[in-house]
Amino acid sequence: MDKTTAGLDAFLAISVPLTGYSKIALVATGMAQSYLDAVHRVIGTEMTDEYLTLTARILQQTGGKEPALDREIRQQLLASLKYGPLTRNIIQMWYWGAWLPLPPAWMAKYGKGIKGNENHFVSPEAYQQGLIWNAMGSHPEGSKQPGFASWSIAPLS
């Protein structure tokens, strides 16, 4: 298994508890590689690898089981000054399809010389594939249309 695939597997593995969606549902968006590439592009390979090593360890130590997994994600990732903003960005990327700017305080401490931290959609497809639409039983405006007059019918599922 080459490094890219290994990185993708680790990225998907932690994305499952972070998003609350199954691995296949995330794979089905077709966006996993693009999102991982976006992380690489903005924070660089070194910090990405460091982050994915940490998330792999969390998954391994907890055996992926609740409530330990939830606790460790909160303590080691979300509460961390370094990894918290990053983790929130990954979650938001899956839901919005967009990279949101990392906060100025984080940039000052960890992000010297980082480029591409502006608010941007990862790609036009990312906008369509955001999990938020599925989560709220809607569809991305101007795309993935649900059919004429569908608004008059209760959601199917």
Added chain:
Amino acid sequence: METNQLISGVRHRLIRSGEPTLTEFNKITTIEGLRSHLQVAIELEHSTIPPYLFALYSIRENTNDTSARAIKGVVMEEMLHMILACNILNAVGGTPAISHKEFIPEYPTYLPHSNKAFEVNLQKFSKPAIETFLKIEKPAGKDAPPQPDRYASIGQFYEAIVDGLKRLGAKGNIFTGKRSRQIRPEQFYGGGGGLIEVYDLATAEEAISEIVGQGEGIDGTIEDNNHQLFGEELEYAHYFRFNEIHEERYYKPTDTPKGGPTGDKFPVDWNQVHNIKENIKMKDFKKGTEEWDMMYRFNKCYCDMLRVIHQTVNGEREKLEQAVMMMYQLKYLAQGLMNVPMGNGLYAAPSFEYVV
């Protein structure tokens, strides 16, 4: 809607321009025989939809626009044909059945009531797939007289139905179905071509010529009948639209079926296609896995949609809107499946199987 006698007359001549190819063997002589042929017509039109959709979905987003548009146009007309066949069956007092297990073919399959000359597979967008599509839409051959109840082309099959409608109609009124069971044009919002309400021989023939004309073109030309009759923007019959993809060349309006396309280059990129598994089945995955669940979800949505269409053509025509919502849903589910690797270089795809 009043029938335009002139248009019906013109259409009538257009579909019967050749020598009759019917033999004594496959004449329809009873109302039951007519109804069962029309049920087969519905199944026949439907059986082409999964292979066309499978190929259409397999094209990568934002690539092969011209091919995708051509296939999408054809598949929307096949949906129209299916509803037209339901209208004719309802008009002669029948009840369309489209949500039972046997309604969905198991691919690979032969076309219903065909002479079994070729098999239809669920194949990704490729030259072999387009070759199969060309066989499906092949214009009626004068050199291939139909065998008893086995037809060499879709055109021959419909010829038998028109013949039966006339023979039985001459003995008494066969159009006994309730008008309220007809799907009307205003319900068929945004579909391909014109939906026709059927209540007599003229409207039934009009519906059939819409089906046959779009599919196979009018004898000796590459255009479909919409263009010739109504001066609509030039649109070629299905066979010729697929042939443009196959030959990677556009037809010119002056081209003939024999001569083939001689226009500009038709851009096709055979590589911009998801590498999905041909004739995939749910049993290719272990039951209970997320992958299997996703395959199931697509099939469930597909079968639920057929159930809603069944209700639509059996007296609840306002349900069509709900079916349309499900059609969009199907597309998104299929696109999701095609991102799911199977571990052997191939990717998952919709299997179009019957589930409850």
